[in-house]
Amino acid sequence: MVMDLREEMFEKILVLPLKYFHEHSSGSQLSKFTFDVSLVQYAATQVITVFVKDTLTVVGLLAYLIYLDWQLTLIALIMLPPIALVVRYFNGRLRWASRETQDSVGMVTEVVQESIDCNKVVKIFSGQRAERKRFFEASNKLRRLLMKQTMAVAANVPIVQLIAAVATAIVIYHVMGQVRADETTVGGFVSYLAALLMLTSPIKRLTGIMEHLQRGLAACESVFGLIDQEPELDDGVVELEEVRGEITFEGVSFRYPGTDVYALKDIQLTIQPGETVAIVGSSGSGKTTLANMLPRFFTPSKGRVLIDGQEISTISLKSLRSNIALVSQEVALFNDSVLANIMYGSEIDQDEQKVTSAAEGAFATEFINKLPEGYESLVGEKGMKLSGGQRQRLAIARTLFKDAPVVIMDEATSALDATSEKLVKDAFERLRKGRTTIIIAHRFSTIEQADRIVVLDSGRIVEVGSHDELIKLKGRYEKLYAIYASSDVD
Numbered sequence: 001m002v003m004d005l006r007e008e009m010f011e012k013i014l015v016l017p018l019k020y021f022h023e024h025s026s027g028s029q030l031s032k033f034t035f036d037v038s039l040v041q042y043a044a045t046q047v048i049t050v051f052v053k054d055t056l057t058v059v060g061l062l063a064y065l066i067y068l069d070w071q072l073t074l075i076a077l078i079m080l081p082p083i084a085l086v087v088r089y090f091n092g093r094l095r096w097a098s099r100e101t102q103d104s105v106g107m108v109t110e111v112v113q114e115s116i117d118c119n120k121v122v123k124i125f126s127g128q129r130a131e132r133k134r135f136f137e138a139s140n141k142l143r144r145l146l147m148k149q150t151m152a153v154a155a156n157v158p159i160v161q162l163i164a165a166v167a168t169a170i171v172i173y174h175v176m177g178q179v180r181a182d183e184t185t186v187g188g189f190v191s192y193l194a195a196l197l198m199l200t201s202p203i204k205r206l207t208g209i210m211e212h213l214q215r216g217l218a219a220c221e222s223v224f225g226l227i228d229q230e231p232e233l234d235d236g237v238v239e240l241e242e243v244r245g246e247i248t249f250e251g252v253s254f255r256y257p258g259t260d261v262y263a264l265k266d267i268q269l270t271i272q273p274g275e276t277v278a279i280v281g282s283s284g285s286g287k288t289t290l291a292n293m294l295p296r297f298f299t300p301s302k303g304r305v306l307i308d309g310q311e312i313s314t315i316s317l318k319s320l321r322s323n324i325a326l327v328s329q330e331v332a333l334f335n336d337s338v339l340a341n342i343m344y345g346s347e348i349d350q351d352e353q354k355v356t357s358a359a360e361g362a363f364a365t366e367f368i369n370k371l372p373e374g375y376e377s378l379v380g381e382k383g384m385k386l387s388g389g390q391r392q393r394l395a396i397a398r399t400l401f402k403d404a405p406v407v408i409m410d411e412a413t414s415a416l417d418a419t420s421e422k423l424v425k426d427a428f429e430r431l432r433k434g435r436t437t438i439i440i441a442h443r444f445s446t447i448e449q450a451d452r453i454v455v456l457d458s459g460r461i462v463e464v465g466s467h468d469e470l471i472k473l474k475g476r477y478e479k480l481y482a483i484y485a486s487s488d489v490d
Contacts, residue, residue, distance in 0.1 A: 002041045006033055008227055015231040018297045019257065027110025028103065032226055035105045036219040039098075043216020047209050054202035061199050068192045072171055076196060079167035083160050087207065090156040091214055097149045098218035104142040111138050153211040160207045164200055171196060233299070236315040243323045244273040244308050245405045245436030247294065251303035254289060263289045265459045267303070273405075276432050278439040278447035280480060281456035287440045290456070291408050294438070295324050307406070325404040327431075331391040333383030338368055339375040341383075342397050354401060362397035362427040364390070389423060396427045407431060409439045409446075421445075444484045453477065 009032065065073040115122060115131050122131055175189050252267040264286045271277050279287045292298045293305050296312055305312045312320055333341050342355050355375065359365045367390050371377035383391045399407060409428065425446060431437075439447050447453060448467045455463035455470065455477045462476050470477035 002037055005037055005040065005223060009033060009037075009223065012227055012229060012231065016229055017232040018292075020229065025106065025110050027108075027113055028106030029226075030113070031102065031106035031109050032222055036102055036222045039212075039215050039219035040223055042212055043219070047212050047216060050205055050209050051213070054206050057202045058199060058206070061195055061202075064195050065192065065199075068188065068195065072174060072192065075174060076167055076171045078170075079163050082163050083203075086156065086159050086163070087210060090152050091210055093152045094149060094211060094214035095218050097145055097152065098215045099221070101142065101145045101149065101215075102218060102222050104138065104145055108135070108138045108142055111135050149211065149215075153208075156210065157204065157207050161200070161204060164203060168196055168200070232317065234317045236313060236317065236320070238310060238315045239319045240307070240310070240315060240323055243405045245271075246273050246306075246308050247271040247406065247436060247438075248306040248309075249290075249293070249303070250306065252290075252293060252300045252305060253302040254293065254298060254300050262301070263459050264293075264300075267461060269454060269461065269464075271436055271438070273436055274434055275452065276437040276439065276450045278441065278450035278453045279456060280441070280444070280447065280453060280477065282480070285456040286459040287456055288410060289459075291410055291438055291440055294406070294408065295321050295326070323404050324406045324408065325399040325402050326408045326410065327392070327395045327399055328410040331383060331395045333379050333386075333391060333394065335378065335381045337373075337376045337378055338371065338394065341379060341394060342375075342401050344398055346401065358397045358401035361400045361430045362393045363423045364393040364397045364427075367393075389419070389421075392424045393427055396424065396431055400431055405435055407435050407437045409437065409441070444481055455480070 013029070062073065065076065111131070111134050115135070122128060172193065175192060179186060179189050247270070249267045249269040252264055253262050254264040255262045267290060269277075279290060281287050289298065293300060294307075294312070296317060299313070307315070307320070307323075334344065339350070339355060342358055343350065356365070359368055359375075367386075368374060368377075377385075379385050379391075379394070383394070386394065421443075428446070439450060441447055450467070452464060453467060453470055454461055455475075457476055463470055463473065465473065465477075471481065
């Protein structure tokens with residue numbers, strides 16, 4: 001069951017929209033796969049087993065007690081309303097504490113994960129004290145919540161047992177009165193008392209499992225909250241065939257959910273097949289947001305985006321994205337071999353010649369051949385065994401292997417040294433030949449040779465032209481280029 005749940009959760013993770021990951025931390029998601037699923041497993045096995053077994057025992061004993069003396073049994077059942085109230089009260093507290101505990105476990109996981117991912121920053125900025133404080137606060141919150149759970153459980157069972165003991169004492173008092181009045185025999189008294197006392201053990205166990213039941217129910221809310229998330233909208237039915245790569249933005253405007261400010265405003269732009277268009281602008285001008293429209297990571301609030309005259313909302317996501325490749329500054333590499341990373345997502349069998357050709361095109365063969373096991377060498381988590389330039393070239397090799405007609409280069413060289421940047425630029429020149437290419441970069445040296453440059457400011461297109469044309473225009477681009485040139489000289 002646990003494996004099935006995890007598989008279903010992972011399947012949902014793969015099809016969730018991008019905004020979900022912007023709104024939920026990775027730590028909380030990891031906690032669902034580990035902590036929450038384990039609680040669901042316990043509730044679905046141990047708790048249900050005890051619940052079914054002891055509930056049947058209680059029902060059977062009550063039926064026997066009614067058979068022996070229904071009037072006394074009604075007196076005994078006076079304990080049920082107060083027990084129900086006590087259980088309801090503590091169950092509410094347990095459910096709340098369990099939800100908070102699950103969130104707190106996610107926070108602890110997140111703090112640890114960030115400390116590992118950002119370990120260089122922690123060391124160089126002497127952030128150990130700050131990280132210890134963050135971890136202590138998260139762990140201490142978790143400790144307090146676990147104590148609240150323990151206190152609720154510790155109070156629940158004794159109170160229920162006390163109520164049951166009082167009810168039992170009342171029944172014994174009445175039975176003894178009946179014995180004295182010769183209304184029942186000693187044997188009948190012993191039989192009734194034995195059956196009544198036998199009720200205490202299953203009631204105690206049923207009360208005791210409430211802790212695990214409430215934890216399991218809270219975990220179910222978390223797990224099925226993920227499973228029930230709406231997947232990424234994919235209502236397109238058109239399958240692209242021979243894609244030329246003409247891209248059109250018609251009156252595209254976009255604002256992020258929960259905001260009133262438009263990140264993009266009335267974008268009108270057509271990119272010809274095989275054309276290289278660079279999108280520039282200051283930070284927050286909407287460059288990356290515009291690029292995210294094409295693979296439908298975001299959906300326009302107004303307007304539409306077309307590829308080869310076909311509105312992308314009518315195209316299936318698989319068909320659309322199979323014709324688009326992305327290379328970004330934060331290169332996504334998997335802890336697998338160089339070969340597996342280059343061929344990532346490919347449905348064909350290993351094609352050594354195509355892999356080698358892609359690596360050569362990205363100027364990556366030199367460093368790949370120097371690795372201990374060549375193409376079979378593991379690149380490490382997030383490619384940490386490779387340098388920044390090597391990761392970029394490996395990402396370009398992956399893009400060349402995919403051979404998509406449309407390529408998005410999102411700030412692909414803004415974090416490289418001069419030597420690595422030259423190699424990446426040369427690889428990029430090979431990559432963009434015959435492909436429609438969109439470049440988003442802060443370093444203007446990567447875009448001077450673009451066919452056209454689109455300048456964004458506050459989500460609007462303010463200038464369009466070649467590098468030389470925009471310099472002569474002495475507008476927004478010329479100012480941005482002057483800032484870049486002066487900083488580059490410095």
